[in-house]
Amino acid sequence: MKFASHLAGVTIALFLSIGLVQPALAQQSQIEASAATLTGSDKQIAAFYASVGYSQLWTGRKNTARARALLAALKSADDHGLPKARYQINAVSKALKSRRKADFGKNEIFVSQIFTRYAQDVNSGLLRPSSIDKEIALRPKKISATALLSGISKGNPKAFLANLAPKSADYQNLIKESQRLSKLSGKPSADVPIATIKPNMTHPNVALMRAKLRDLGYGNLGGSNTYDAKLQKVVKEFQSTRGLGADGVVGPATLRAMNLKPADQKRMVAVNMERQRWINFPRAKRYIYVNIPDYSVAIIDNGKKSFTSRTVVGKNTDDTRTPEFIDSMTHMVINPTWHVPASIAGKEYLPIIRKDPGFLRKKNMTMLDRAGNSVNPATIDMASYSENNFPYHIKQRPDPGNALGLVKFMFPNKYNIYLHDTPSKSLFNRETRAYSHGCVRVHKPFEFAYALLKKQSSNPKNMFQTHLKTGKESYVNLKQSVPVIITYQTVVFDDKGRASYRGDIYGRDAKIAAALRRAGVAI
Missing domain, CATH: 2.40.440.10 (L,D-transpeptidase catalytic domain-like)
Incomplete structure (x- = not known):
């Protein structure tokens, strides 16, 4: 038995010397060495590998399905409005195919880094909201790299990757809307010129409007130049879903909504996908x-x-x-x-009180000093105060x-x-x-x-x-x-899953779109 064991050891040593086999121990050692170089949040990746004895997750025949699932997910990153270049698909593919022993540990860790990057992006967002606008005070809930790697190491990797993206109806509808916009022909229906169109009118713009509504998913409405009752019903439905007054009169606001170009719509869809990822939690x-x-x-x-x-x-x-x-x-x-905020009291009410000391009484309001005592504005020199030093508190009774x-x-x-x-x-x-x-x-x-x-x-x-x-x-x-x-x-959906586009009233979408472009998103 001792001789047999000795012979087996000699055989393995011989195979190693001629490069025919690389034992798991050597692979684990390389992974451990590469993991030891990780810093910052990537230390979570090192913690995962330590927890599984530095065994391989992506390379080797037994991990082929997992590797293929990851590559497929990375290649479809743009379906989620994410930048494919960020995930270095070619480099990941080469790392998975590499048989170079010296790079084994480095390749394994590299693929895990890219997987973690993609998984966190598609799950909770590519951008940090507060860095774009301080008024976007959302805090996306990032899944740790350790939890992500542990999750994909078990069960069906394809299903795990698919379940990372938000499951909300809004997000699923955004994906469908993005696909619909991608399928629009290179020459979508012409814009309808801005000119008010009323029911029963006959006008060349009506035929253009029919074509525009067809491309927006309202069915084939023919090519007549007459604004008939059937078309009016569709227009009212369009106005209602766009948050417009559903009066059937096609004025500038309705035409602007109709004329929103597919490229503009696709940009808004990408922005809203990112927003949905920020609020992706149970x-x-x-x-x-x-x-x-x-x-x-x-x-x-x-x-x-x-x-x-x-x-x-x-x-x-x-x-x-x-x-x-x-x-x-x-x-x-x-x-x-109503306890009037100090900013409103000094900025808006002080100038009014100066002109009309009886204003507060008329509005069922009272003015209080710092001790909480009611004071009569008529007995106070209001001209001595400004917006920045107004010392009184104003409240309005029920x-x-x-x-x-x-x-x-x-x-x-x-x-x-x-x-x-x-x-x-x-x-x-x-x-x-x-x-x-x-x-x-x-x-x-x-x-x-x-x-x-x-x-x-x-x-x-x-x-x-x-x-x-x-x-x-x-x-x-x-x-x-x-x-x-x-x-x-700014993209909302009706009960039939049809998209409506809202105005960017605070300019926040524009800021997010610019940040997504800087991050490599093609919008």
Whole structure:
């Protein structure tokens, strides 16, 4: 037996000396040596290999399926609006095919680095949101390299890679929309000239409009120059899905929406894919979804909208734009008091009070000193104060004319942003609704409250109205807090999966598109 063992050892040594075999021990040693050179976040890769005894993950016959799945995923990176060049596909392919023993460990680690890069990009985004715009206060949840490598080392690698991208309906629709845009002919239908078209008109532009709507997925509408009832119905549907007034009159705003070019649409799709990756995390059974450029809020229950409403969002100025962030709604305040932010008090109300000391009384407001005592503006020299040193606090008592309306919905956050009612109802009828100081005004606040309270009351309407009728400020806690996602999706989809494109009201999409270009995305 000793002789046989000795003979086997001599044989292996002989094979090694002539290059016929490289034992697993030698391979593991090379991987360990290469892993030892990793720094920064790549140390997570080293930790994974240490946990599996530095065994190979990508090379060797037993790993062929995993290697092929990775290459296929990298080659289709542009389907997700990601830059293929970032993933060095040719270099990965060469590393997987290489039989050069001296490079074995280096190649193994290199492929894991590229896999981790791609997996994190497609799962939680290529870019860091706050580096693009400080008002995009989203924090994507990155999966660690260790967890990713561990995940793909088990089970079906093709399925694992496919499951990295967001599974939300919006993301899947964005992929389909990108594919649809790619299939459009090199000569899409001509733009419809800007000229108002009304029902029953006969005009050459009508035939162009029919062709444009056909390319947008509304079916074959013929080539007639007459704007008939059938076409009017389609136009109203188009206007409705675009967030436009569905009146059937094809004016400048409707024509601009129709004339959005495929290249512009594809750029917006790529930007919105990135945004969806930033909020790719397991959602609660119930959450609130605020889409700033869509001017909408929805309650999502078990993946479906159970409530929707129009909204008014922040004006496009440096101190009033609505930021993007995620928090949790904890309570609502019925018959709220409005504590006027210092910035608004000094900038907007001080000049008015100077001219009319009785203004606050007319608006059911009171002015308080730092000790909390009510003071009469008429007895104070308001000219001695400026926007920057105005020392008084202004509050508005509960009232139907209160700037917050009759209810506000609270998710305490550092931005002092919340959802609330408003007495300015007429603004909800406008197509563009960016008028607030940053908070989100809700068109149907009572119905929103009823929907939220439905989980904790058999008669939510009665519960809410009982508090409301007192005329006094009261707090109603939600028994279970509800996550609130405030996002900025400029491509939205109707129930049939058809895309609608919204205006980039704050210019954030343009910033993201520029950052994606710098990162190598072809848009």
